[in-house]
Amino acid sequence: MNVAGSAANLNEAVKELLAAWDATRAYWRDAKAVEFGEKYIDSLPSDIAKALAAMGDIDKILKKIRTTCE
Numbered sequence: 001m002n003v004a005g006s007a008a009n010l011n012e013a014v015k016e017l018l019a020a021w022d023a024t025r026a027y028w029r030d031a032k033a034v035e036f037g038e039k040y041i042d043s044l045p046s047d048i049a050k051a052l053a054a055m056g057d058i059d060k061i062l063k064k065i066r067t068t069c070e
Contacts, residue, residue, distance in 0.1 A: 003059035007052050014048050 021041050
């Protein structure tokens with residue numbers, strides 16, 4: 001699998017996770033749920049955006065390496 005495919009898989013997995021979290025929040029509404037959301041879920045979109053940007057940079061570097069080494 002290439003970097004772009006891995007990035008797409010990561011993006012889809014995060015979408016599924018956030019949808020599952022939304023469904024979970026319908027039933028789990030105590031202070032621990034809030035704590036869990038703040039600690040693990042709330043920062044995910046920005047963290048994933050940074051990871052996807054880095055993966056894009058890595059993909060460009062790998063393409064340049066492949067082109068140079070051919």
